Amino acid sequence: MGPFRPRTVRLLLLLIVLLVLAACLAAAAGRAWLRSQGVEALAWQGPSLSFAGVGLERLTLTWRDADGNRLEVDADGLWLSWPGAAGTNRGYLRQVRAARLALGWHPAPDPAEAAPAAPPDPASLLRWLPGDLRLDHLILDLPCASGRCVEQGSLALQRNGFGNPGGDPLDLRLEARRDGHVLALRLLAQRLASGWTANLLGQLDQHPLLALASQLKEDAATPTWQGELDVPGLPDTTVLLDWLAAWTPLARDLPRAPQALRLSGSWELRPGEGEAPLDPARLWRGSGHAQVRADLPQPWPVPGVGLLEGRLDLALDGEAGRWRPRRLDGDLRAGALQGDAWQMLPATLRPQSLALRLTPLENAATHVQLHLSGAGKTQFELDTRLTLNDQAPLAVRLDAARLSASDVAYHAPAGALDGLTLDLRLDGRLDRQHAELHLRPTSRARLARLEVPGTLVLERLVAESDALELALAYGGEAPATFALRGPVSLRAGRLEQAELLDQGWRFVGTLDLRDSAQAWKGRLDNDAGLKLDLDGTHSAEGALALHARLPELFLRAGNPLAGTARQWPALLSLSSGRLRGEAQLTVPTGAAPATGTLDLDADGLDGIYDRSELSGLQGHASLRLAPRTLALEMPDLRVAQLNPGLPLGPLAFAGQYRAERVAPAAGRLEWREARAGLLGGRVWLAPGSLTLGAADQRLDLHLEGVQLAELFKVYPAEGLAGQGVIDGTLPLRLDGSALRVEAGRLAARGPGFLRFRSEKLRALGRSNPGMGLVADALDDFRYERLDSSVGYDERGTLRLGLDLRGRNPDLEKGRPINLNVNLEEDLPALLTSLQLTDRVSDTIRQRVQDRLRHAPAP
Known part of the structure; x- marks a missing residue:
């Protein structure tokens, strides 16, 4: 090659200057673009370039998303190949290697709540992965139950040609190392002409941990997903439990006994309508069959459930989203219960553990004996025969069920109950959206004490019914509803209320209680001999309507009114005669005052008031309580004789009294007739009126x-x-x-x-x-x-x-x-x-x- 010419030198210098200027401008623009993408810090050392790719001795990066979550990357010995330019390698890195890669994930202190994102499509995710990925030393620093957890291991991925029918399989190897123990996972996945296959193998210290074989067939009109899972059991689970203890609090206090965990399952599923074939919702809408066998000799943490132990043998068959058990056998115990349903219960009503025993009966496919019990502050047992229908929709029938509970207590500012004991015999039916329960004879509930502060206290309460029905509707977008209706008998050994004398009360009648409104009707009586026919309603808006009727009361046998009302005049005693009455009370919602009526009819009443004897009192009295006023009508009141020491009689009065409710003793008394016999003659007032207290x-x-x-x-x-x-x-x-x-x-x-x-x-x-x-x-x-x-x-x-x-x-x-x-x-x-x-x-x-x-x- 000849020497450089001056013109060539000038052109080369000009090119270098232009490249330097372009690099400066690109660096400035690049930093601005990186900041807009959330990159807060980016640094590297020891770069090297070749036609094969880019190498860095060290790379550090800090990235933060819009919610404040931070990712820290620290890599040594990093090598990235150039993206592929053609064929299957086009658009992605062929090879990525790192001698050491440390990833630290730091969530924001108060992350904003967001709707859960849909799971990424596996095929789309794989397109971004390099064909050959090898991380000799992988360090993950992540949040966990104990605060921060650091896991170390290695990762290797080969996927060249993966995704093409008949291409090479994806081979993923992952190892995690802790305290001299090694957890190894290997995933082999391949796309075939008919669909996909995947196999997952796991080992702990070279002992088999799990084996999963799965195949998705897409060559037919309806895809089919089938597979098998086998967890053969470890000779010593201590290592695995210690590993799990850092990630879930459920595993911290588990016994460290070396007992094996065994789990096996198989399935063949045909997804329902939808796009992603393995979408759980689409699988649930589909058809097929699945079975699982589990043997957990010691508690194991199960997310959303708690600590689960025992055994389970379950087989399911489904058709167009209607799934029913084909085999159901198990004996399970759950502790440290998780889930919103349990957390919604008050602490005193929340069981600490559950035990479930399922025993197949003569027809294992449809008949099962179930025993469910709960322990803790609340203890209960449910024993029933379950019958599973073999027709759509799936439903379960309960036969000869018995629900018992003892010493249930609940305390809250609104009220408290103590010593609740249940012994309920029932039948019923349950499906995905409805439940119907029917109480059988001898069903009984006892309550030692019920207190509503400032209102009433009930002691020794007993409730019985032989035909009470409970209907529940749930599922779907509409709120859950309930309806409880049927005959009931209630007995209270003692009722304490400010306006009533302490004694026992009883109610025998019918209930119709719904989430939208409540109604009741029956006979109410007490130890004093008072009997009332009572019915009432309570609307969803909170309005209360009561109607009570006093059957004809013969006072010669005693006066139950005086033995009931604490405010009964102490100087008034009635010894004979008949009395009957009727009352209505309406309590509207909000701050509106109550309204009501009271009608009393007396016939031949004899008695004493203060120092006066009365005999032969008869007539009708009507009290009307309006929102602002009260009115007492006495259209024809008669008394044969009134004797305060000087005999008076007969007496007659016809009139009315009206007053404002805020001043009931300052109303106006009007009369059309007011007369009395006196010493062989009579005394009377001409029709008129007066204002009390004026x-x-x-x-x-x-x-x-x-x-x-x-x-x-x-x-x-x-x-x-x-x-x-x-x-x-x-x-x-x-x-x-x-x-x-x-x-x-x-x-x-x-x-x-x-x-x-x-x-x-x-x-x-x-x-x-x-x-x-x-x-x-x-x-x-x-x-x-x-x-x-x-x-x-x-x-x-x-x-x-x-x-x-x-x-x-x-x-x-x-x-x-x-x-x-x-x-x-x-x-x-x-x-x-x-x-x-x-x-x-x-x-x-x-x-x-x-x-x-x-x-x-x-």
Whole structure:
């Protein structure tokens, strides 16, 4: 070769300058592009170039994605061949080798939740892998259950020609090394004219660990995937458990006994409609058969389940997505339970372990005896005969099932229950979307105590039913629903509630409880003898509607109302008569007030209220509770007699009372009729009204036909007698709770007589000549006129100003005599004295005596 010419030298220098400028510009643009791709740091050492590829003595790289996850790469002795330019090598690296490759994955502290990505297509993934990949020393630094775990090993991949029908197989070898132990996996996969084959072999310290043979046939209209899995069992599982303990907390506390794990399975599946043939959803929609046999002599961690041990022999047949067991036999135990279903339960109701035993019966394909039990704070057992139908859709029938649980407890701010015991006998049917359960006779639930804070306490609660039905609907996009209906018997040995006396209660009736609404109907009774016909509903919006009917109650046998209501007036006792009633209560949703009605019918009620006897009470009373007001209607109330010491009767009242609910004792009382018989005559009020508690209200009380003879029979004065008919008017003045009579007038309707023959009066006359004349006149006074003014004050003092005109035939030849007599009487004391006589019952006399003993000294 000749010497370089000057022009050639100039061109070469110019080319070098241009290359340097291009490299600088490319480097600047490259750094910006790398940053946009998430590459935070990139460095290399010892590069080498050849026609075969690129070599680096060392490469470090830090990459971060949009969610903050970070990948760190550190490689030594890295060699990358140039991408293939033609044929099967086009577009991917033919060869990648590294003497050492360390990968560190660091998730973001609070990774954003994202929808799970679809699994990549294996064929697409393989196109990015080099044909020859060898990593002599592979180090993985990954997050694990114990924090960070570092695994070391090697990897080798040969895939030249893989993916073409009849081409060379893919050969993947992976080794993991820890503490002198070696876990080796080898995958051989090949594409054939009819589909794909794959074989996976695993060894632990050169002992067989697993063998998987799989084949996907795609030459027919419907693909077929078939395969076999065999885990023959290790002589010593300690090494494998130690390895797993770093990655899952379930394996940390497992016993390190050297027991073998054995697992085998086979399948032949025809996927349903879809794209990817091995998509799990497509496989589930397909047909075929599969079987698995597992023997786990010690607990093994199973994701989503927990620690599983025992044995299982299961065979399944499927047709168009309808799968049913062909063989079902097993004895499994699960601990450290995982899964959302268990975590949703309160801690006190969550079992710590489960045991499942499946025993084939006479027809192993369709009949199995199942025993399921749970241990922990909640203990339960389910024993049943399962019958699997052989028709679509798949369903399971439960026959002669028995569910039992003991000492179940639950405590929460909304309420607490203790000592729940179940003994349920049931039959039923379950499928993928529905469940129906039917309680059989002798089913029973017991509860030692149920408490709803601030509302009620139930003790010794027993629930029984022989025909209760439970229906569940689940699956699909719609929310799950339930319906519980049928007859039920409830008994509470003791119910504590603020408005009720503590005692036992019982309910016998029917329930119709659904997730959308609840209804019940039946007979409610208690130890006091109260019986109510009760029905109610509770809507999905939270509205409550109750209806109660009190059947005719005969009070001669006792008064269950007084033995039930804590607020029953202590001074009211009913001894005979009949009472019936009906009530409705509506509690709407939100803050709206409750509304309701109460209707009572009384017939011939006898009893005592405070210091008054009543007899023959009858009539109808109706209470209406509106959102803002209350109204009490008494259209025709009758009382044969009321005796507070002075007999009154018959009494009649017709009227109504209305008030605001915020001030129920400050309403307005209106009446159309208000009258009472008094001493052979009557007293009455003209139709009118008054407002309770208001000041300065005036009413006129009219008296007509009052017989003096009847008055002197009850007035406690010795030697007093007379005859006459009294009429008059007493103007009543109400001021709050105070009652006064001002300027009242009484007058005799015609002539009559008065006779007062008293030794006290005669003795007074002997010492006082003026009183002697009065005593002589009243010995037999024939009056022609009898008038009296009447006054009464709030202290209970009655004042009478008598004007008597007449004569005594035996005094001074019967000359006319005018007498003006002023009398003053403590009316409450007079009534008290009357209540101490034999004119009232022993109960009233006892109450009066008790009050007198406990009254403060004057």
